[in-house]
Amino acid sequence: MIDLYYWPTPNGHKITLFLEETGLDYAIKPVNIGKGDQFAPEFLAISPNNKMPAIVDHAPADGGEPVSVFESGAILLYLAEKTGRFLPGDARGRIETLEWLFWQMGGLGPMTGQYGHFHVYAPEQIPYAMERYRNEATRLLGVLDKRLQGRAFIAGDDYTIADMASYPWTDPYDKAPLDLTPFPEVRRWHEAIAARPATQRAYALTRQVNPDAGKPLGDEEREKLFGKAPARA
Structure with missing residues (x-):
């Protein structure tokens, strides 16, 4: 099982595109970036740049402890190597x-x-x-x-x-x-x-995860997304 820390943004869509194409088991863990979920300590533990998406793979190829990966490009490469799909072998x-x-x-x-x-x-x-x-x-x-x-x-x-x-x-x-x-x-x-079909399934998650997608940002959401970085503890 893969935990996908996700919000329906272009970078988030990259990972659902891959997961829906391959049929890997995954569970979405919403990261509401308009509410500041990306700054939660438990999220920063797996994504220190306070950006989503991120994943935790509970069944890595080596059979060891769960593997966490942040940065969408790194996640795509990790999943391609894990499954042997969507990355040429030559x-x-x-x-x-x-x-x-x-x-x-x-x-x-x-x-x-x-x-x-x-x-x-x-x-x-x-x-x-x-x-x-x-x-x-x-x-x-x-x-x-x-x-x-x-x-x-x-x-x-x-x-x-x-x-x-x-x-x-x-x-x-x-x-x-x-x-x-x-x-x-x-x-x-x-x-x-x-x-x-996998693309259509991936994008259908937008409304499921964020029913307010497309609505204007409120002041609090704007501050969370574009304001100053939170003070360090």
Whole structure:
């Protein structure tokens, strides 16, 4: 059994995409980031950067004590190695997949996240920041579009953890959609992943876990998400 510490955000969706594809037994442990659950000592014990998702695997491959993993990219890699799925076994396929997994972790996720912050959540409009992150998110979509030319998925013909990492960050903000019109390969790829039954099951968890998803943030939620770091004990 895997305990998944989760809230329905793009990074959270990455892990439910994998778990629903593989059918691994898992239990969701909600981490309500709007209420500050990410700062609870018991959560920090497994995710010291106070970010979700995180997992605790109670049946690791070595048969030893439970293993905890934080950071969504590390979790995807851990689960792929545990199951032998969604990560190519050959050296070249593996490194290509990992290159694009880290591309998402270091580029697409952070830049699109900042785009969302300044277009959706910031208390005031800052034109320079809005333009800066829109341009960078758009540039990265262009990189992805070029990569997908002649390929069904990011690493080739097979769906991998690189796709699971990138898909939730492609156009995650309903209130500030990115223009995908110039990127036909991204649109084709995105539609193919959206049609997968496991994807639909993963995203259906959003309303189950957070019925208020999509509602405007209150002052307390905004402070928990974007305020100053809590004082150290």
